[in-house]
Every structure is written in structure tokens, then in C-alpha cells.
Amino acid sequence: MTARTMAKALNEGLRKAMEDDPKVLIMGEDVGKLGGVFRVTDGLQKDFGEDRVIDTPLAESGIIGTAVGLAMRGYRPVCEIQFDGFVFPGFDQIVSQVAKMYNRSAGLVKMPITIRIPFGGGIGAVEHHSESPEAYFAHTAGLKVVACSNPSDAYWMIQQSISSDDPVIFFEPKRRYHAAKSEIDPEPYPLHQARVVRPGRDVTLLAYGPMVAMALESAAAAAEDGQELEVIDLRSISPLDMPTVLESVGRTGRLIVVHEAPHSFGVGAEIAARVQEQAFYSLEAPVLRVSGFDTPYPPSRLENEWLPNIDRILDAVDQSLGY
């Protein structure tokens, strides 16, 4: 195997899924000839045809709503939402139809739909192109929500999501698409399991998607000061893999959750709530959160300050150790 970027790994994962199952379709805006604005679907329409890689009209509710119908007809649609901020016109179809139809039909109608969302900031974009809406979906029963952070996971997780009979909201950290190449693991890791990506014993850093790299960099920096930070890549936001988190916190006694999404009512809140409930006596310090602020995503000239960065993470580490 050769190393590839996350964008390429996703492309190969999609290709593999399409080869393995003729019912897999790709649909979205500009996914055909253009190969998507990030080129994640590059070349797929050429090889699988316009009926399997579908340039849809410009309407997100239409994309998701027709995917529901396609799923009922036995297909496995993979919908691309062009940017995070454009998922909201399709929100109703996601929360009221995709998430509920299996339940409504008492298990008789499955919704094997994957909704790919390039998410997060750090690319100097304009409004609505840098958002992190994962908590909305995680709060919605009936959906599964995952985020990849590296090429190998991207390759495997997209295939696992497509073959899932439950609908999966698949978050792709857009600033990592072309960030670094790496090899693909020979075997997939379970889709809904978190992974310790750097062991440590002083403080646990929990991150997903774009913040995993940031957490690892922070841990490397902290190591220079003699602090051993454990970094967990959450990978699955819903369901949460609490055993892995609790095992780590049981050892370190300290947890910091890092995400780009605004602070309040975000993923960090749920993790903090569960950890204080399930590891009440193990915590040496409160669970802390390093996140975006409770503001709209700022103009891009300010995004590096607004987004969690090494300084803010290490500051939280110090706070945690200060308890």
C-alpha cells in the first residue's frame, strides 16, 4: 500500500463500496464531472455512470428526501452535503424521516443512508463553510454519527458506514483532506469504537475529526514539559464509546474534551455529563472543555484564535492539573 491523503482515501473507500455493492449510489451537488468541490468523488461518475453518481438539483431537502425513497426501493444512497452549513435545508428530512422511518415502520423499512458532511473550519472560507453541527445529529435518536480524523479511518469508516443498515451522518474534517498522507491499515477498526492514539497518564484529551491532530500536537508539546497526555480519538459521536473513555479517565483522573463546535450544549457537554456520572469518584478535576465559543463562526481572519489551538488546550491542561 502507498500513503494517501484523506480525500484520496475517501475516494478509494467510496469506490470500493460501489464495487462491492451495485446498490450503492452517490448523490449530491457537483459530485459528478467535478468530483465534488473537494474532489472526494473524483472519477467515480466516469467509472460508474450518471445513474450511480448523480448530480442532483441544488436542493438539500430534495437530496435527502429522494435518498429516503431510494433507500425504500433497496438502494444505499451516499449523500454529499457540499459544506456543513448547507445541511440545514435538509434537516427536516434527516431528523423526521431518515432518523425515524425504521422506527415508524416497526423495523420493516430500513434506511441505509450515509450523509457525508465536510465539516469544521481552518480553511479561510466565508460564512457557513466552517461549521460543526454534529451535536444536532447526535441529539437525534435513530441516527448514528461518526467523524474520521485520518486517511486510514476515512477509508474504512466510510465503507463501514455505507454498509451499516442504520443511517450514518459521516463527518469529514475538511481541513485534513489534503493535510497529510498515511498508509491504510490492513484491517478496519470497529466503527463505533474510540481509539487511544497516544497513551499517557497525566490527563486525557478527547477529540474527534479535525481536533485529533491538534490534540496530538498539544500532547507532543506538553511532553516537552514532562506532561504525559493521553489522546483519544473518539471516532464515533453517537453512540459514544464510554468504556474506552472511562478506562482512560480511570487512569488519568482528568479529562479535557476538545471540539470546534460552540461550547454550550455541544458534544463536550454530553461527555462531561456522562463521565461525572459514571466516574464520579475517579475524577481529580472537573471535565473541562476546549471548544469554539458561543458565537457564530467568525470571519476567517479570526478563526485561528477562535478555534481550539495548542495554547488553549495546554492552558486547559494546566487548569486541570491545578485542581
Added chain:
Amino acid sequence: MTARTMAKALNEGLRKAMEDDPKVLIMGEDVGKLGGVFRVTDGLQKDFGEDRVIDTPLAESGIIGTAVGLAMRGYRPVCEIQFDGFVFPGFDQIVSQVAKMYNRSAGLVKMPITIRIPFGGGIGAVEHHSESPEAYFAHTAGLKVVACSNPSDAYWMIQQSISSDDPVIFFEPKRRYHAAKSEIDPEPYPLHQARVVRPGRDVTLLAYGPMVAMALESAAAAAEDGQELEVIDLRSISPLDMPTVLESVGRTGRLIVVHEAPHSFGVGAEIAARVQEQAFYSLEAPVLRVSGFDTPYPPSRLENEWLPNIDRILDAVDQSLGY
């Protein structure tokens, strides 16, 4: 003053707001002659005319989107969403326009929009008519989110929301519309302040909207067993009034958050996260949550089991005291 139901109190509050400010408009489906499916706008079109109480076409994105334009033209639209589950077609306009336009325009364009949402279950309704979507809005920067629990608050809070220059998502506990009559307080209480509605010293119960009555009933039942539960009516979900919550937890050392919305990534999570962070050393037990489950709202024959009830709340009280 005479006692009135919450529906009537809201009706009077809306009337008062319309009398006080000719720019206040009411818009929604069936708000005119019918007076809304819950009769909250009863008689208003007759008295204020079709131009101020507007029966809109059946399109929630249209309702919210045109409200944005009306606000730009200097109006104060009060939008009614017929039932909680039907807010989602308007979700994009709410999170990407209503919540962001003030910020986008650097404070030059205000969005004094109130979005009324009858929410919650317990009325034997069909699918999509019993949901509790408050966490989605609370996670959205730029919005304020409140929930009334009794006629007096309903009367005052709707007026305060309408006169707010920030957009307010106004949740009305539909099962309380006609539940009990009470007097209107002579003065309003601050909109974004929580209120201790029953003092106690053993455990703090925190609730809002429909669950305040349930929490009070639970406290009354617990009192028979000699447990003194303090009940706080949160009233404002975003922003959260943490001082009131922390003061209470500082005394009781124990907190249980009660809401109808599904458990995970809900309002309870944020409160638990903040309390463990801000009152780490005061907590005698983890913050517990009694809530709906992580499932779609069930068929109504099961809703009484699914919803938090006295038994489940008191069970959590025992758990908390057992730490």
C-alpha cells in the same frame, strides 16, 4: 385580576404586546379565524385585522424567512409553529438567518423575532406532535431560548420575548395550556433568570416547561417521606442562569435535571457539565438526569412510561442520596 389558564394568559400577553407596539405581527398557520389549533391567538385577528394576524401559506421555512424580511423592514414578527415537530422545515432559516443576521451585519440589522413553539408530550397525540427540540436551538449561538411553565410567566415572558431585540425561541408546554388556572403576578420576573419555586435542602430538582409541575409533584410526594427537595424552574434555557443553579447546588450538594427531550446531548448534559465544572467540590453526588429516552417519541399509549414521571424522578432522588 382573575385566574386564567396558560393558553388564555398567552393570548392576553400577545394582545398586550400588539396593543403596545403596532409593529408587532402574528403569523403562522391557522392563527387567524381559528385562533391557532390551541386557540392561543383566539380573537386577535378579529381585533387587529388580517394584516397583523396573518394566516400564512403552509410552509415553515416561508414563515420564518418572511419574518426575517419583516424584521428588516422594522416589524416584530411573532411566528407560531403549529407543533414542535414542524419546526424543522424552518430550521435552516432559524439557524442560518435569524440567529446570524445581527452578527453578519455587525450589529446593523436586528432580528426581534419571537418563534412560539408548543412543545412536549402527554396529550395523546400522533407522531411529531410531542417533541422537545429545545437543545437544537440552545446549541445555536445568536438565539435565546426560554420555556414558560405557568400562566403568569406565560403572560409576562411572551411580552418580554416580543420586546427583546434578540430573537427568542419561545417554548410553550402544550399539555399545560389548559391544565390549571392561576393569577398573573403584578410584575414580571427577569426573562433570563431561573426561579426557585419550592425551597428545600436535600436535593435540587431542575426543570422547565412541562416538567416543572412534575418536579413540584415529585417534591410534594418526597416531602411525605421527609425529603425536602428544592425545585428550580429554569425558565431560560439559553442563556442559562447558572448563579441561581449553583447557589442551590451549593446548599443541597445534589442536582437532578428533568426534561422530556431525549437523554443524550440534551439540556441536562450542558447543565451537568457546567455544574461539575463550577461546583466540583460542592457536589455530594453526580448530577443526574431524568429525561426521555434515546428513542423517537413513542406511540402515545406508551408516553406516560416514556416521559419522566414522579416514580422515575423519585428513583433518581434516591440514587442521588445514595451516593
Added chain:
Amino acid sequence: MTEHVRAVHPEPDMVQLLTPEGQRVEHPDYPLEITDDEIAALYRDLVLVRRIDTEAIALQRQGELGLWASLLGQEAAQVGAGRALKKHDMAFPTYREHGVAWCRDVDPLALLGLFRGTNLGGFSPHEHNFNNYTIVIGAQTLHAAGYAMGVVRDGAVGTGDPERDTAVLAFFGDGASSQGDVNESFVFAAAGNLPVVFFCQNNQWAISEPVTTQSRVPLYKRASGFGFPGMRIDGNDVLASLAVTRKALNDARNAQGPTLIEAFTYRMNPHTTNDDTRRYRLGSEAETWKLKDPIARVKAYLLREANVGTEFFAELEQESKKLAEHVRAGCRALPNPTPESVFQNVYVDAPDELLKQRGEFVDFVSSIEEVNA
């Protein structure tokens, strides 16, 4: 008050094959070859469907149902459309298509369960080629368009093989025509030339809002702006509904693309059993529409023009009584779902956390039951 320009022609140019008086009329574009026996069969559908509706309303009054959405007045539109479907076609209802459900062999008890609160769907969409009721207005029209995309991809249009070529029928109301989703479904259907027929029951009202709140031109015209044909039919005429829907479905199966049918009809009853029409419409309106009753005209035809004996009516009366009994007794006997069923069918592959919630919940409910026992 501002004056708005509002001009909906009450009954332009609409296809009618059976007058309110029970007279057969011909329409050049929609020749209908139909035997009297076939008309009698449609009559049976109409009568039985109305009976289900009547019984359901009574059950609601008796507290057996939380709610019921009556189809009174819309039987012809629904039965005509429902009988135009082939078994392998697929239909997507709203929440009021009890008449179509009947044509798709869905047990009325499944529908009652939804309004009683014992289920959220109640039958297999795949088995009946009829989707579960959809309550969010308009959402199902996109599902229909998507299903039709699947049909195209299966190569099941335009082959000329009647067992293979498949059409999709999407129901929605006059109010729904304003929803973004419905218009997006028109976009997808037109752009993809999809085998889908949109069947709009314009029953003049969306709860308390007259159709003029939604549109100032007849709704069938909407289609032309998207590039496909639209037409209006007398929605109280089962023959018109059958003939026009049949033709549109045939066109769909033959890869001729989508059609919009506006069935001009009337919601004789309140929106649901919760609604109070006195607040917003005149009783005289319903009186006028009574003269156009969808069942009376077929009966008039059968009595006057057709070879149908009185025993047909007597037998149907018996059948109707039996059905009523089935509905009444069956409704009362519908089992409450078990508490643990809440946790079933949320996911195909349920997460541990949810199984834990289920376990705690089941334990808790049984502990409470023990205490109470």
C-alpha cells in the same frame, strides 16, 4: 386591511366522466371502457371506505382513538386513484388516504392503531407497496420522487413489459402545495423525467385556511412551470379519478415522465376530530358540496343505468356491517405496545447505551408494577 388580488376560479375545465346526477359523460382525452360490474366494484369500495371512516369517528368519540382524520367527501378521489394502481406500483400517502389504503389491502385496524396510539405505522410498506402515513406535510412527495429514481435505475420503466414497468403515486393536499419539499419534488421529477404521478387532493381547506391562502391560480397549473403536464379532475367523480390517474400512471410507466393531477373535492368533515369548522367556514358550503356527493352519483348510475340488482345493495349492506364490526371490535382489542418495544426498532444495530437504557427501564417498570401490586 390590504386588499389582495385573489382569483381562484372555482371549477375551470375539469375532467368529469360521471355527473353528480349519475350521468356518464365522455371526455375526448380520457375514454374509459368500464363494465357495470366494475363500476359496482368501485361503488363497493366507496361504501366500505366511508363505513370505515364513520366507525372511526364514532370510536374517537367513545375515547377509543386519540384522533381521527376523516376522508368524508374524498372517497372518489382516493378510490379512483387507488384502483388505478397496479400491485407492483408504489404509493405514498399523507395521513388521510384511508381510501387508498383500502385499495392497497391495508387492514383498517393498522390505521386505527396509529390514531389510537398503539403504533406509528402499523403495516408493511413493502408488502402493500404503500408507504406508512406521513404526517410532516409534503415530505412524502420527495420520497416518491426518490423511489421513482430507484425504479428508473432498476430499468423498470419504458420496457413495454406490463409486469415490469412501474409507476409511483404521491398524494398531498392543497395546503401542502406551498411546502418547499413538494416543489423540490417537482424539480427532481421533471429534471429526472421520473415515473411519478403527483395526486393533489384539493379539498379546499388546509385546516382553517382556504386554498386561496396558498395560491391564486388553480393548483394543477403549478406543473407547467416545472415542465410537466397538470390537469384538474372532478375529485368527487370516481370514474374521472380512475381514468385520469390510470392514464398518468401509464405515461409514467412508459417513460413519459411525471404528471400532476389536482382532484377538486371537498373535506366534508372537520380537519380532524379535534377541529371546529364553525370558526372558519359556513355550513352552507358543505351543503352545496353534499349535492356533489361522490357515492350518491354512483348509486344513481347503478340504479338507473346499470344492470345491478337490489341484492347487490343488500349484500353490500351486510358486508359493510361486518366490516364495521371488525373495525369496532378490532380497535378495542388492539394490544397496547409493551414498554420495552419503545427501544426496539430504533436501530437495526442497537448501541449498548440504548440496550442499557432499555434494561433499566424494563426493570424500573416492573419494580413499579410490583410495588403497585
Added chain:
Amino acid sequence: MTEHVRAVHPEPDMVQLLTPEGQRVEHPDYPLEITDDEIAALYRDLVLVRRIDTEAIALQRQGELGLWASLLGQEAAQVGAGRALKKHDMAFPTYREHGVAWCRDVDPLALLGLFRGTNLGGFSPHEHNFNNYTIVIGAQTLHAAGYAMGVVRDGAVGTGDPERDTAVLAFFGDGASSQGDVNESFVFAAAGNLPVVFFCQNNQWAISEPVTTQSRVPLYKRASGFGFPGMRIDGNDVLASLAVTRKALNDARNAQGPTLIEAFTYRMNPHTTNDDTRRYRLGSEAETWKLKDPIARVKAYLLREANVGTEFFAELEQESKKLAEHVRAGCRALPNPTPESVFQNVYVDAPDELLKQRGEFVDFVSSIEEVNA
């Protein structure tokens, strides 16, 4: 691959008042009385607007802007529409209406700030009667309809007072025509007979998707299905754009309700500076459209038919250079926003929690700066 029926007539019946060769033509429905000076003024707009665009692209290449959405080829559509507006009318742009912004006296630097990442809006919508750019496709059409509802409620239509009667102009693209919001805005506009003009720049492409992906009939036809007039204009003809938009805005002000104008034009450049057209369209297409250049034809007219001397062109060249200098220097000088500004203007009445976040953030940023210093 399935065959889809696709038939978009390239150029049906469209209003044109100035041919690509610079010939004035008359249209019976759109008589335009215009002096040569006025045409020269439009020419100036076109040239300056294109200059802004050219400079912005260069600035993006130099790394001064994160992105730029070029309007090349669409100047005539925009300037014609923009100049048809009265000062007290209100316009709602997408993200590509730099030409309309120009007509509304918005400093180009405000727009550059958006693409540079120093602001999210950059100017006062109230002051210019021009909303901030809207990036979520289609959303602004509903804002326009709502604003028009406000105009109606203010009694500012149909009074006959030209200072009072007000129209609203909503811009959107061919791709946007598929969005639910755009169609809902048609519903609201028609049902309320609102004083709003919908101006669709059909530039043939939505990023990589040709207009045939969205519709199989010309987009202007969409309006008739909703009950209001629609027409197509030569979008590269500034006179057609001016005359037709002026008439439609006048109708709106006179309480005649909405109009849809489809300006048939072409996006000569990539979608944005990030886009690569080679992946999806032939270079020859742009070559063909070059022959219809919106500026060349006005120049041809001015040179051949009008009383405009060469010093006009020379002065304009000077003005254009100055403007370019303003854009280049001004862009580089645009100040970065301060970190604390992130927390400003989130709420009119900011919650304590947010003020706390701001305080911590500002302290933190300055502590980092100290460490770094």
C-alpha cells in the same frame, strides 16, 4: 445510463433592446426612452464594475483574498437591474451581485472584506437599501418576500406617490431555482400579491451543473404556475435589463404584484477562484458567449450611434485606474478584526456567560501575546 428527456431551448423569445453588434432594437412591450448620456452612464457602470472584478481576482491570486466570486459576463444583467431601482427600493443579493452593490453605492472594499475574511457583511443594509450578501442558496428570496409584506403593511404600494411606493428586488441564480425556499417565496409573493420582483440570473451553470440539471423548461416559465408573470431577457443587454426590471418594479409599486425575470446570461469565469471549469465545460462555450459580451455592444453603440466623444473613454479609463488603485490599496489596508469583536454583535443584549467567555478569551490572547513578545 438512462436517457432523460431534456429540452431547454437555448434562447426562446427573449427581450433584447441592444444587439450584440450594438444595434438598438425596439420591443413592443418595453419601450425605452433613454438618452445617449444615460447609456454612457450605464457603460461607465459596466466598465467600473468589471474593473472591480478584475482587481479582486488579481488580489485573490496574490493571496489578499481567500476567495472571489467573479461576475464576469453578468455585468449588464446586474447594472440594468441595479439602475432600475429607486433609492428607497430594497434589494436582496446573493454573493455575486457586485454590480448591483455598485449601483447601491456600496464601497467595493466592503465586499472584499467578506472574501478576505475581515467581515461577514461589511456595510449597512439599511443605509444602502441593499442587504448583506447571502450565501445559503435561495434564503434571501424569502427575506425579500417578507420585506415586501412589510412594505404592503406600511401602505407603501399603490398610493401613486412615487416617493412612497416601494418595490423589492430579489436576486438568485439558476441553481437556486431548485431550492424549496425560492419556490416558497413564489408562493408567498403570489398569495400576498407582494411588490417583489424576482431576478434570476441564469448564467447557465451552478458550479459544475448545467441548468438542465435543474429544469427542463426555461426558468421564467416557473412563475406562471404560481400565478404571476415571468419573462426572459437577454441578460447581456443592459438596456433590456433596465427596461424590463423598471417595468416590473413599477408594476410592483403599483400593487400589481410580483414578476419573475430570467436574465439569460453566462458566467464567463469559474464559479469562484477555487473552481476549475475544465473539469466540466468546454472552452468553446465561453468563446461563443464572448461574442455576446455585455460591454462590447454598448461600446459599439456609443462609438457608432451616439454622441460620445473619445475623451469620455479616456476619462473613464482614468477613473477606472483610480478605482483599481482604491481597491488594491484599500484591500491591503483592510484592518483585521480584533479578537474581542468575535463576541460583539452576537446579541443586542449579551448574556453574562458570553461576556465571561469574552473576558477569558481576551485575557488569554493577550497573555499569549505577552509570552510571544
